[in-house]
Amino acid sequence: SQQGEEDPQALSIQEGENATMNCSYKTSINNLQWYRQNSGRGLVHLILIRSNEREKHSGRLRVTLDTSKKSSSLLITASRAADTASYFCATDWNTGNQFYFGTGTSLTVIP
Amino acid sequence: AAGVIQSPRHLIKEKRETATLKCYPIPRHDTVYWYQQGPGQDPQFLISFYEKMQSDKGSIPDRFSAQQFSDYHSELNMSSLELGDSALYFCASSFSGNTYGYTFGSGTRLTVV
Numbered sequence: 001s002q003q004g005e006e007d008p009q010a011l012s013i014q015e016g017e018n019a020t021m022n023c024s025y026k027t028s029i030n031n032l033q034w035y036r037q038n039s040g041r042g043l044v045h046l047i048l049i050r051s052n053e054r055e056k057h058s059g060r061l062r063v064t065l066d067t068s069k070k071s072s073s074l075l076i077t078a079s080r081a082a083d084t085a086s087y088f089c090a091t092d093w094n095t096g097n098q099f100y101f102g103t104g105t106s107l108t109v110i111p
Numbered sequence: 112a113a114g115v116i117q118s119p120r121h122l123i124k125e126k127r128e129t130a131t132l133k134c135y136p137i138p139r140h141d142t143v144y145w146y147q148q149g150p151g152q153d154p155q156f157l158i159s160f161y162e163k164m165q166s167d168k169g170s171i172p173d174r175f176s177a178q179q180f181s182d183y184h185s186e187l188n189m190s191s192l193e194l195g196d197s198a199l200y201f202c203a204s205s206f207s208g209n210t211y212g213y214t215f216g217s218g219t220r221l222t223v224v
Contacts, residue, residue: 033214040199040220041216041217041218042201042216042217042218043154043201043203043214043215044215045213045214088153088154099156099213100156101146101152101153101154101155103152103153104153
């Protein structure tokens with residue numbers, strides 16, 4: 001399966017701490033994206049990293065991509081209670097532009 | 112800014128009934144994708160359309176069909192509903208060639224009883 005797998009499946013941290021989530025995938029990709037989903041709500045695009053990029057930043061988010069290991073990580077710094085959500089990585093194939101989502105990491109930030 | 116609009120937000124149907132979900136993409140977006148997310152599951156790709164033609168097909172059951180209309184809105188038709196069809200159905204849109212993230216709608220929560 002092309003689907004990414006997030007690790008850990010659940011993460012609970014104190015407000016102000018950093019949260020790191022990892023994603024592994026199985027085949028070559030063009031892009032990898034991270035999405036956030038509040039419980040029962042829509043998916044919100046956070047950041048896209050291309051296969052020829054190694055690191056991207058957006059505000060408190062930092063994403064790394066290691067194509068040799070077929071893995072990516074999402075770091076949220078100085079977490080806030082409002083960051084509580086599920087985080088999914090999504091990867092695409094070489095053909096078409098549909099994305100395959102991983103199983104997600106459920107992040108709980110305790111105030 | 113306009114977002115992806117899905118209707119209805121919630122839908123309750125009985126087994127063996129039919130449901131139709133609608134998706135209105137962001138203006139000028141010509142590609143629509145449908146995803147199904149079961150309880151506690153990751154979103155699964157169902158089907159996509161580009162310029163009113165089916166562009167890709169995922170794990171969409173034969174009981175489901177979809178199309179994209181001339182105004183680029185899309186409808187997902189689900190027949191002979193089963194309890195296992197209860198899920199959140201998301202639509203996303205993009206502009207062809209745009210490799211940046213989709214924009215997702217808020218989803219339709221379908222409950223089959």
